[in-house]
Amino acid sequence: MIYSTELIKGTLKTIVLKLLADNKRMYGYEITQRVKELTFDKIQISEGALYPTLHALESEGLLVTELEYIGKRVRKYYSLSPSGKSKSKEKLSELADFIETMKLLLDLKVKTA
């Protein structure tokens, strides 16, 4: 199944913040691949969506960056700032709560972990 794109909207920031909370630092391309992996290709983040989002999170002060050279190629690592860490927790609990609400609202059968 491939999700209709509108469904994924609004969750991208939360996904990015969560991945960075778990992984100390990641670079953009790595994030797209990790999400693809973890979701068995069901969610594929386009670069046109990801990079603007990363830049936005950075300018909000939630992410900090460091450049690294792999050979001649630049790689830009992102990691959470202190405020990014608390924002990450905030966003995650919001999403968890939202999912609970949607389950109630829609009578969804969601399997237990």
Next chain:
Amino acid sequence: MIYSTELIKGTLKTIVLKLLADNKRMYGYEITQRVKELTFDKIQISEGALYPTLHALESEGLLVTELEYIGKRVRKYYSLSPSGKSKSKEKLSELADFIETMKLLLDLKVKTA
């Protein structure tokens, strides 16, 4: 908790289709109130979002309407067309699947029903 608006994006059509699948027919204002009720005020659908969505679903052939007069006031009832019924099921299972995927991706602790 009030959800950040971006989180709700992309689920409105599914919510509407599900409510109509359960309730035979509903009118716009009723939908906003029902959602508010069912979610304990956590999700409040604005009219500026709902009415265009209803019109869109109607022009896609998923909904049919009938006008009714309550005193002098017009009320527009929406109900699912045959294709609306199958679309409703489709959208619901997609959302259920998406929620599963998000749980995996984000390690969310979601309570059992």
Next chain:
DNA sequence: GAAAATACATAAGATTCCGATGTATTGTAC
């Protein structure tokens, strides 16, 4: 050495929602 993968980025356009505004009727509280 050609193609695929890695790795960044921007930009035009589409979609979708928010917030405000508009109109009108009906119910309620004082």
Next chain:
DNA sequence: GTACAATACATCGGAATCTTATGTATTTTC
């Protein structure tokens, strides 16, 4: 009996966010 809240429809400008396409360049793989 009248002001206010609730009911009930609707549209519109603007904001936000994503899609698709494009661009540049390096590195790996076949």
